[in-house]
Amino acid sequence: MLSAVTNRLARAFLVLLAVSFLTFIIGHDSGDPVLLLARGDATAAQKQELRHSLGLDRPVMAQYRSYLENALQGNLGESYRQHLPVTRLIALRLPASLLLAATAFVLAMALALLSGMLCVVYRDGVLDKALAGLAVLGQVVPGFWLGLVLVLIFAVHLRLLPVSGAGGIQHLILPALTLALPTFGRMSRLVRAGILDVLGADYIRTARAKGLPERDVLLGHALKNALLPLVTQAGLELGDMVGNAFIIEIVFAWPGIGRMTVEAIQQRDFLVAQGCVLVIGTGFVLINLGVDLVYAAIDPRVRARA
Amino acid sequence: MMRIRHSLATCAALAALLLGGCGQKAAQPIVVASVSDVSSLDPHLLDVNHPTGSVIWSLFDSLVRRGADGADLPRLASSWERVDDLTWRFHLRTDVKFQDGSPFTAQDVKFSFDRMNVSPFNALQQLWQQTTLKQVTVIDAHTVTLTTEKPATTMLYWLEEAFIAPQAYYSAHDESWLNTHPMGSGPYRFVEWIPGDHVTLTANPTYFGGAPPLRDIEFKVVPDLNARLNGLATADIDLALNLTPDTLAQANTSHARGVTVLGLRKLHFGIAQHSTLAALRDPRVRRALNYAVDVPTMIRTLLHGSTVPLTSVVNPPNNNPALKPYGYHPELARQLLAEAGFAQGFDLDVDFTPMWGQDKDIAETVAGYLNAVGIRTHLHADEWSDFKNHLSHQSFNGIFYAGWAALINPAVELVIFTCNQEDNASGYCDPKYDDLVHAANTNFDPVSRKAQIEAAEATVWNDAYWIFLWRDPEYAGISSRINYTLRGDDYVEMYTATPRPP
Numbered sequence: 159m160l161s162a163v164t165n166r167l168a169r170a171f172l173v174l175l176a177v178s179f180l181t182f183i184i185g186h187d188s189g190d191p192v193l194l195l196a197r198g199d200a201t202a203a204q205k206q207e208l209r210h211s212l213g214l215d216r217p218v219m220a221q222y223r224s225y226l227e228n229a230l231q232g233n234l235g236e237s238y239r240q241h242l243p244v245t246r247l248i249a250l251r252l253p254a255s256l257l258l259a260a261t262a263f264v265l266a267m268a269l270a271l272l273s274g275m276l277c278v279v280y281r282d283g284v285l286d287k288a289l290a291g292l293a294v295l296g297q298v299v300p301g302f303w304l305g306l307v308l309v310l311i312f313a314v315h316l317r318l319l320p321v322s323g324a325g326g327i328q329h330l331i332l333p334a335l336t337l338a339l340p341t342f343g344r345m346s347r348l349v350r351a352g353i354l355d356v357l358g359a360d361y362i363r364t365a366r367a368k369g370l371p372e373r374d375v376l377l378g379h380a381l382k383n384a385l386l387p388l389v390t391q392a393g394l395e396l397g398d399m400v401g402n403a404f405i406i407e408i409v410f411a412w413p414g415i416g417r418m419t420v421e422a423i424q425q426r427d428f429l430v431a432q433g434c435v436l437v438i439g440t441g442f443v444l445i446n447l448g449v450d451l452v453y454a455a456i457d458p459r460v461r462a463r464a
Numbered sequence: 465m466m467r468i469r470h471s472l473a474t475c476a477a478l479a480a481l482l483l484g485g486c487g488q489k490a491a492q493p494i495v496v497a498s499v500s501d502v503s504s505l506d507p508h509l510l511d512v513n514h515p516t517g518s519v520i521w522s523l524f525d526s527l528v529r530r531g532a533d534g535a536d537l538p539r540l541a542s543s544w545e546r547v548d549d550l551t552w553r554f555h556l557r558t559d560v561k562f563q564d565g566s567p568f569t570a571q572d573v574k575f576s577f578d579r580m581n582v583s584p585f586n587a588l589q590q591l592w593q594q595t596t597l598k599q600v601t602v603i604d605a606h607t608v609t610l611t612t613e614k615p616a617t618t619m620l621y622w623l624e625e626a627f628i629a630p631q632a633y634y635s636a637h638d639e640s641w642l643n644t645h646p647m648g649s650g651p652y653r654f655v656e657w658i659p660g661d662h663v664t665l666t667a668n669p670t671y672f673g674g675a676p677p678l679r680d681i682e683f684k685v686v687p688d689l690n691a692r693l694n695g696l697a698t699a700d701i702d703l704a705l706n707l708t709p710d711t712l713a714q715a716n717t718s719h720a721r722g723v724t725v726l727g728l729r730k731l732h733f734g735i736a737q738h739s740t741l742a743a744l745r746d747p748r749v750r751r752a753l754n755y756a757v758d759v760p761t762m763i764r765t766l767l768h769g770s771t772v773p774l775t776s777v778v779n780p781p782n783n784n785p786a787l788k789p790y791g792y793h794p795e796l797a798r799q800l801l802a803e804a805g806f807a808q809g810f811d812l813d814v815d816f817t818p819m820w821g822q823d824k825d826i827a828e829t830v831a832g833y834l835n836a837v838g839i840r841t842h843l844h845a846d847e848w849s850d851f852k853n854h855l856s857h858q859s860f861n862g863i864f865y866a867g868w869a870a871l872i873n874p875a876v877e878l879v880i881f882t883c884n885q886e887d888n889a890s891g892y893c894d895p896k897y898d899d900l901v902h903a904a905n906t907n908f909d910p911v912s913r914k915a916q917i918e919a920a921e922a923t924v925w926n927d928a929y930w931i932f933l934w935r936d937p938e939y940a941g942i943s944s945r946i947n948y949t950l951r952g953d954d955y956v957e958m959y960t961a962t963p964r965p966p
Contacts, residue, residue, distance in 0.1 A: 189849030193856055195511070196587045201886055208587040239503045240659055241643045247659055306690055314697050321694040322686060324661075411686045413661040421500070421660065421687070426849050 166450065170443040177439040178229065178432065182222050185428040190214075191238050194426050212238060225432075234436070235429035237422075244433035248415060252437065254324050255407070255414035259399050261330055262337035267392065269342050274349025275376060281354070289346065296343030301402050305336040305409040322411035333410040337402055341395045348391055352384030359383070386457055393449030397442055493664065493680035494946060496956060497692045497701045501660050501685045505646040506639070507627035508576070508585040513870065513954035514705070515683050517625075519663055521955060522681070524627035524648030527554055527573065528620050532951040534779075534872030536620040540568065540628055540649070549615040549908060556606040560672045562630040562649045570608040574600045575631035577610075591622045594876075615906040617913065618875045651676045651959035661685055665958075676959035678946065696720045696941040703948060703956070707939040708821070709768045715941030724770045727938045728779050728952040729870035730877075731820060733830065733863040733931035737891040740861060743810050750928035751790070752800035753863070756837040757830055758792035763934055766825055770939070774932040776921045777881075782874045784918040787925045790932065797837045809838030813862030816843070817851035820867045821936060827865050830931065855889040864889070867936050870953045874917045875905045881929055890929065897923050 192209045200208075209215045213224075228235060234244035273293070277286045312332060313321040320329050356362060357380055365379045366372075404416035411417075415434050422430035502516045503509065507524045510517050529539035541554040560568035577600045580589040591597060595616040601609045610619065633647050646654050651673065652665035663683045667675045686692045686701070693711060695701035699719045707715060707722065715722030735744050735753070743749045759773045776783040801807060812834065816827035824845065831841035842862075846854070854860045866889070869877045878901045879885055883893035897920060904916035925932075935952075942948055948961035 189847075189853060193852045194849060200587050200590070201593065204583075204587045204593075207583045211583050236640075240501070241504050241506075241509070241640065242659055243640075250659060309690075309694055314694050317698060321698050321700055322688075322691045323684070323700075408688050409691065411684075411688065411691050413658070417687070418660050424848070425500075 163451075166447055170447060173443055174436065174439055178226065178436055179222065181432045181435045182225060182428075183218070185426075185431055186218055186221075189426050191426040191428060195238055225429075229436070234433040237427050237430045239425050239427045239430075244429050247418065247430060248433055248437055251413055251415045251418050254412060255403060255416060258330065258333055258337065258407070258412060258414060259396070259403060261334040262399060263341070263392075263396055265334055266338035266341035266345060266395070269338070270345030270349055271381075273342070273346040274353065275381070277346070277350040278353045278357070278376065278380075281350075286350075293343040293346045296339040296341075299339070301336055301340065302405045302409050304339060305333070305406055308332050308336060309410075322409075324413050333406050333412050336409075337399055337406050340402065341399065345388070345391065345395065348388055349384070352387055353380045356380050356383045386453070389449060389452050389456065393445050396445050400438055400441060493682040494678050494702045494958065494961070495682045495684050495695075495700065496703045496958065497684050497686040497695055497705065499685075499687050499706050502657070502663055502683065504643050505654065505657060505663070506585075506643050507629050507646065507648065508580050508589055509643070510625065510627070511588050514956055515663075517954075518956040518958075519665070519683055520627055520646075521650070521957060522652040522665055522959060523646050523650045523654055524629065525560070525650050526624050526627050527556070528623045530621070530624035532949070532953075534781075536624070540573075544620075546908070547609065550612050552610045552612075552616075552619055553603070554608050554610070556608065557672060558606050560649050561670060562633070563647050563653050563668060563670075564630070564633065566630055566632060568628065568630070568649055569605045570602040571605075572628050572631050573608045574602050575634070576628045577626060579629070579634070580626060589626070591626045594622050595619050615908055617905055617908060618873060621871075621873045621876070652681065655680075677962045678958060681958045693941070696943065699943060699945070701941075702943040702946050703958075703961075704941040705938075705956070707941055709766070709770055709937070709939060712768070712939045712941075718944075720941050720943045722939065722941050723950060725938045725940075725950040725952055726771060727870060727936040727954075728872065729867040729936035730774055730777065730779070731826075731865070731867050731933040731936050732774070733814075733933070734860065734866050734890040735863050735928075735930060736858070736860040737893075738858050741810060741812070743804065743806055744862070746804045747927045748800045748804040749806060750931075752797040752804070752837065753834065753839075753931050754790040754928050755793040755800065756797035756839075757833045757931060757933075759789065759933060760792065762826070762829055766822060766829065767934070767937060770937040771934045773934050775925075777868075777924045777930070778874045778877045778917065778921050779869075779872050779935075782872065782914075782917060784921040784925070786918075787921065790928075794833075794837050801837065801839075807838075809840055811840045811842065813860070814841050814843050815846050815851065815854065815860055815862065815864040817846045817848050817865075819848050819851065820865060823865055826933070830865075856886070858889060858891045860889065863931060870936070874921075875901070878904070878917065878920050878924070881924060892929055894923070 192205050192214060196205050196208055213221060225235065232245065236243055237247060273289045277289050280286050309321055309332060312319045319332055323329060353376070362375060362379055365375045403414060404420055406412065407414040407417035408420060415437065419431055419434040422434060498515045500515065502519050503511050504516065505519065507520050510520050525540045527539060527541040529537040531537050540557055540560060542557050544552060544554045547553050556570060556573070562568060577591065579585060581592045586592065595618065596613040597610055598613050599611040601611065603609055627648065629648060634642060637645070644657055651668055651671045653668045655664040655666050657663045662685065665681045667679045669675045686695060689708065689711060692701060692704040693707070693714050696704045696715055697717045697719065704715065712722040712724065735750055737745055763769060763771055763773065773789045775787050775789055801809065814827055814831050816823040827843060831843055834841050868880060880887050881892040882888065882898045882901055900916050900920040904913050904920065907913040907916065938950060940950055945964055946961050947964045951957070
């Protein structure tokens with residue numbers, strides 16, 4: 159078990175190394191930040207001086223090496239545009255992103271489990287069909303559009319919730335809901351299918367034959383066994399949310415790391431973009447690691463293999 | 465029963481939480497919503513007029529203030545005179561204190577200007593380079609002289625963007641601290657900067673000009689256009705910038721109104737002179753391009769009539785009054801093309817980028833007009849950094865949609881066509897034109913200077929150095945809580961805004 163974890167950690171490190179190298183090279187190849195930083199009327203000599211003071215006139219590999227050395231010591235450099243340490247910018251934004259993702263994830267999972275089970279209990283009934291419709295809607299409606307519609311209804315017309323920005327719980331509701339809906343859609347279908355799948359199994363028949371109430375059969379036996387594929391999907395969904403958050407954070411002016419990444423890319427603020435991608439990449443890797451560990455915990459077969 | 469009561473209480477608490485924000489509107493700061501964040505709060509790292517410039521203008525003072533109409537007004541300098549062609553003398557106010565209570569003196573002026581002349585500040589601050597400033601001399605505590613190498617007719621213009629930082633404070637801290645902890649003498653004091661989200665300022669009660677009428681100001685980053693419009697509709701935003709002509713009407717709600725101001729930036733298509741296309745070096749072809757495009761119709765349809773056609777590369781009031789818009793004459797365009805030997809037309813690249821308003825619509829429409837006179841256009845949508853790369857390396861091969869000089873200063877406006885100038889993206893180089901512009905820039909005689917400027921303008925206009933479009937209009941939404949008049953140069957001066965009685 160321990161060796162499996164170290165093995166995974168070593169692989170995760172290699173993945174992050176590759177991520178940092180690729181973002182560095184892509185960022186570097188896509189344009190000269192000095193042209194965006196200096197004012198239009200700056201002379202070529204002044205631009206060269208600025209390039210030199212930012213260390214951008216050194217060979218690319220030398221720049222990458224010093225970037226890596228500093229990164230290993232927890233220093234991701236300084237924003238070209240805002241002259242602030244990248245770690246500080248990320249530290250300012252990361253909590254907002256984590257809060258949004260965690261809320262949306264918990265919301266999506268809770269609603270998906272509830273709706274999936276309701277669908278099983280009332281399968282082929284009106285409620286089942288209505289919830290299936292909602293799930294499909296959640297999967298197909300693009301987040302940026304849904305976000306705007308929710309804002310129009312709840313913020314502009316009904317004035318129940320704020321339009322954008324971060325603050326109290328009221329600011330969190332609309333972006334979290336928008337972010338949660340696609341995940342809810344996919345997960346609730348999976349929960350329904352998963353439970354229906356295991357309901358035909360022998361141990362369910364045994365459980366019913368024992369005289370267990372239907373509720374205990376569903377929660378104690380069917381759901382537990384249907385959980386395994388759900389955990390995999392949940393891990394993927396969490397990764398997906400990070401991707402969707404880029405758009406949602408812009409639509410709701412949510413001060414998260416996704417919006418910061420997009421803005422940094424637009425402004426050729428390499429070091430900020432690299433730092434964000436590195437942090438998001440680390441998040442991805444950790445989620446995958448977590449999924450594997452949870453797997454081992456809930457499925458004895460996986461544990462035995464490891 | 466107990467259970468029901470419990471959940472009722474929970475519901476009530478939740479509702480209270482949800483609606484909590486509603487009662488607090490009165491204490492809310494005035495919110496200015498912009499597309500992007502400030503890049504620095506160091507007065508000498510000012511990079512763009514808005515939002516960085518708007519915040520710096522609020523926190524710091526310059527010797528001379530630039531009025532919205534380009535007028536040179538006293539600010540920290542109460543008066544000034546030219547001692548001779550190379551020397552300026554400034555008399556400073558004696559009643560100014562920085563926000564930490566220390567007095568403002570000539571020494572702070574020298575310190576600030578000298579600081580602007582070293583890297584990294586000199587890549588952004590153009591005072592020394594543009595005015596050929598050689599030396600700043602402190603005469604006494606409230607008098608300072610500036611000596612230049614050449615006569616500097618634009619001295620006051622550049623001083624308007626040269627902000628005074630207190631020497632004691634700015635030499636006691638390092639650059640990264642100063643970047644986030646600004647302290648000046650301006651109408652507003654700094655409260656906080658959450659990068660990427662907002663900058664908050666509060667009125668300076670000891671400002672020499674009196675505290676500004678609006679107390680708390682928040683410069684907020686709201687990148688999405690719809691989010692800015694919605695914020696305006698719900699009274700969460702008081703000044704929403706960068707709206708578009710087609711969304712302006714949505715700003716008219718019970719809480720807010722949409723406004724348009726005739727901007728000072730001149731939108732045009734640059735015409736590459738270093739192109740492989742010899743046609744573009746022929747003035748007849750360039751005139752034909754201008755005659756082929758129906759500028760008035762584009763203004764009426766695409767911009768809802770919110771601007772006026774250009775009549776010169778120089779903004780009023782310094783423009784040459786003899787120059788008139790080309791007008792839409794497609795037959796004349798065909799005739800000129802034929803005269804130049806291009807009766808069969810030619811292939812032409814048309815580049816555009818989202819930096820300037822409605823880039824796609826405008827580039828496509830212009831391409832359509834050019835196709836109609838037989839020119840075969842090829843549209844290219846460029847990413848901003850690619851476009852900027854082409855601009856600074858003079859590597860466009862056809863025409864490109866761009867904006868130029870949101871300011872009132874003929875010396876700066878005309879310089880774009882001088883040989884080897886950094887902004888000269890089209891690559892014009894005519895020694896006679898250069899002589900005129902350089903003569904005007906070092907000539908203190910208003911009458912002969914005006915004649916030189918007008919002659920240079922006539923060259924640009926008659927030889928059709930651009931496809932001339934219109935002045936870039938600015939669209940904004942203003943809430944019913946405030947009165948504010950927008951400037952044409954993008955700077956937002958919230959200290960000139962006033963509360964509006966309900």
